[in-house]
Amino acid sequence: PTDRKDPTEQEILIEEKKTKPNGEVYVRKYIKGRFLGKGGFAKCYEFTCTETKQPYAAKLLPKSSLTKSRARQKLLSEIKIHRSLKHKHVVGFQHFFEDHDNVYILLELCTNQTLNEIIRRRKRLHELEVQCYVVQMVSALKYLHAHKVIHRDLKLGNLFVNDKMEIKIGDFGLATKLEFEGDRKRTICGTPNYIAPEILEGKNGHSYEVDIWSLGVIIYTLLIGKPPFETSDVKTTYKKIRLNSYTFPDNIKCSREIKDLISSILHLDPAKRPNLTQILEHEFFHMNAAIPKALPAYTLACPPSESYTTK
Numbered sequence: 001p002t003d004r005k006d007p008t009e010q011e012i013l014i015e016e017k018k019t020k021p022n023g024e025v026y027v028r029k030y031i032k033g034r035f036l037g038k039g040g041f042a043k044c045y046e047f048t049c050t051e052t053k054q055p056y057a058a059k060l061l062p063k064s065s066l067t068k069s070r071a072r073q074k075l076l077s078e079i080k081i082h083r084s085l086k087h088k089h090v091v092g093f094q095h096f097f098e099d100h101d102n103v104y105i106l107l108e109l110c111t112n113q114t115l116n117e118i119i120r121r122r123k124r125l126h127e128l129e130v131q132c133y134v135v136q137m138v139s140a141l142k143y144l145h146a147h148k149v150i151h152r153d154l155k156l157g158n159l160f161v162n163d164k165m166e167i168k169i170g171d172f173g174l175a176t177k178l179e180f181e182g183d184r185k186r187t188i189c190g191t192p193n194y195i196a197p198e199i200l201e202g203k204n205g206h207s208y209e210v211d212i213w214s215l216g217v218i219i220y221t222l223l224i225g226k227p228p229f230e231t232s233d234v235k236t237t238y239k240k241i242r243l244n245s246y247t248f249p250d251n252i253k254c255s256r257e258i259k260d261l262i263s264s265i266l267h268l269d270p271a272k273r274p275n276l277t278q279i280l281e282h283e284f285f286h287m288n289a290a291i292p293k294a295l296p297a298y299t300l301a302c303p304p305s306e307s308y309t310t311k
């Protein structure tokens with residue numbers, strides 16, 4: 001028969017066996033496909049469900065890496081928070097299961113990887129593209145914050161891009177859910193370049209504003225090509241963050257509007273930063289950013305700018 005695979009193409013099958021409450025046993029099988037890369041302790045592969053042919057991005061966490069309770073807690077918190085979320089611009093959490101050796105987390109496949117890869121290729125983006133991506137991020141953050149979730153690790157590497165160039169916020173490993181209004185978190189966490197000053201101060205806790213700060217760092221990085229406070233060592237980066245010391249390079253021309261937006265977000269005092277609604281009302285989103293002469297091969301997944309008005 002033609003469909004027989006020659007032995008080298010032996011497909012590796014991952015089976016999920018589940019006994020339903022009524023005693024019925026069902027088995028779901030996945031073909032383990034190409035290696036996608038490493039994410040923390042996890043090795044990531046493309047998985048295809050044998051029944052539905054649906055492809056997923058799967059995180060495989062060896063149980064041996066989950067012996068320390070911190071790694072365990074982080075995984076349980078990531079699953080608990082991520083599986084409860086459903087939004088167009090949040091990575092879809094499909095399913096999780098375990099076998100003898102691993103824990104498997106099946107997530108939405110984002111074939112254009114992350115904004116990190118896009119910036120690596122493009123160096124920096126046009127303001128029209130920045131407008132488009134930021135509108136999608138703000139929409140996802142409005143959803144997260146409305147559900148009392150703070151992501152706390154927003155960065156280019158956690159902004160996934162699907163085949164339609166739509167943004168999906170992922171990796172909820174450092175996310176937290178506020179228990180009550182006014183609840184504040186104290187744990188120090190995040191990625192050095194994107195971490196908010198109040199997390200470094202650690203004096204009176206932090207809240208949703210840390211995600212707004214990271215959004216400001218992301219906008220700067222998409223526009224300029226590297227993060228505003230980046231230096232060769234973490235301590236100096238933290239000092240620059242605390243001193244709010246960053247500049248816009250002269251050789252890169254940026255509109256007054258986008259510089260004003262970034263400066264208003266990168267405010268040391270969290271209470272002085274604009275909230276998500278105010279960000280969308282900023283003039284940057286209402287100016288018709290110059291249509292670049294040569295837009296890259298892919299199209300943008302955004303309507304023209306006039307639809308950003310918050311009517």
Ligand SMILES: CC[C@@H]1C(=O)N(C)c2cnc(-c3ccc[nH]3)nc2N1C1CCCC1
Pocket residue numbers: 036037038039044045057058059091107108109110111112113160170171
């Ligand atoms: C599964 C982990 C992580 C992830 O969280 N998602 C959603 C994801 C989606 N598509 C992809 C993907 C599709 C095609 C290439 N990568 N990758 C994702 N990753 C990468 C894998 C390696 C490091 C982070």
